[in-house]
Amino acid sequence: MTLAQNEVSVPVFEIDQPATYGKYLLHNRTEISVHLRALLKHRTLITVYLDEGKAFFLSTLLSIDENANQLVLDGSNHTASNDAALKAARITLSAPLERVKIQIRLPGLSMTTIDGKKALIAPLPASILRLQRREFFRVETPHHITPLRCKLAVPNPTGGHFVVDYPLFDLSGGGISLLGPVDDAELFSLGELFHDCRLEIPGESVLSVNLRVCEVLKIEMIDGQQQLRLGCEFVSLPGTRLAFIERYITRLERERKALRSELEY
Known part of the structure; x- marks a missing residue:
């Protein structure tokens, strides 16, 4: 630690x-x-x-x-x-x-x-x-097929930046949670703002979003591995991009419900 x-x-x-x-x-x-x-x-x-x-x-x-x-x-x-x-x-x-x-x-x-x-x-x-915020419905994103991913430009000590590329854990109209290596926790601070992050939705689009770090947590996955979970909120997200994200969330949840119904049937 x-x-x-x-x-x-x-x-x-x-x-x-x-x-x-x-x-x-x-x-x-x-x-x-x-x-x-x-x-x-x-x-x-x-x-x-x-x-x-x-x-x-x-x-x-x-x-x-x-x-x-x-x-x-x-x-x-x-x-x-x-x-x-x-x-x-x-x-x-x-x-x-x-x-x-x-x-x-x-x-x-x-x-x-x-x-x-x-x-x-x-x-x-x-x-x-x-x-417990209830103003946004939060959905867990696909992890094993083609996960959603987000790229952030992280500042380095020399004054430049390097890019980290993390898969999403979940998504809502208010923000995202990202999964990364535990050792990367030292790269982030609570309240830190990242501009022009690249949120990639497979088969859909790549959105430019601003993210503020709200949580830096170490979690244990189902397989026992420990990972960094980076909770971020959207900052100044344009209405058109929010609407796109909400439509994607609605579609993803509808597909999951249909799949569950088929399995139960």
Whole structure:
């Protein structure tokens, strides 16, 4: 778990925008406990963002102790990440739970050792954000036949760019999720904006879209392999392109329903 940094992008956390996302905040202690225990039970991979979010690493919940009012996170395998976490004045946890984004703000972390491994302790949160957007229907895209793909121009240290080409995990009128190698996580920061990305829909078209990174997560696939999942939202998407994407989603879902009906018949 390496510490990832980007000095240019400005991260955006929904938990810091109560005027827009306040309705998704949970303050009830029992509700908070239910979601924390679900993250613990499923050993969900959690992205730990430090301070403004330009640095992050991946972790999991190890335990929750309501009597002691604390939670314990798995420490990073890298000393630099742990040191940075202990110095950070603000910690933001982000994780997917049944396709819903969970975001948690912690005031700080302290270090302990469990079974010879580094672990990080924090007080239980007073609130969490459970962000479930329903304004866009999201459909999982084909993975095994001809997957949809998207190309992004990623800046390099010399001032130029190189192109990454990732298959889509899912698609909605609001954005896309991309799958890539876990090691590529350090290339991206929360809130980073990519212009003129090439969204390729086989047999249809190639669309130029602007994407803002909303999630940088490590997930485990059905075959047990771990991959990077990059959640992105469309930025300033023209109405004609949105309509094209929505028509494609509708057609894809219609074809899937027809296939299911044939199999059941």
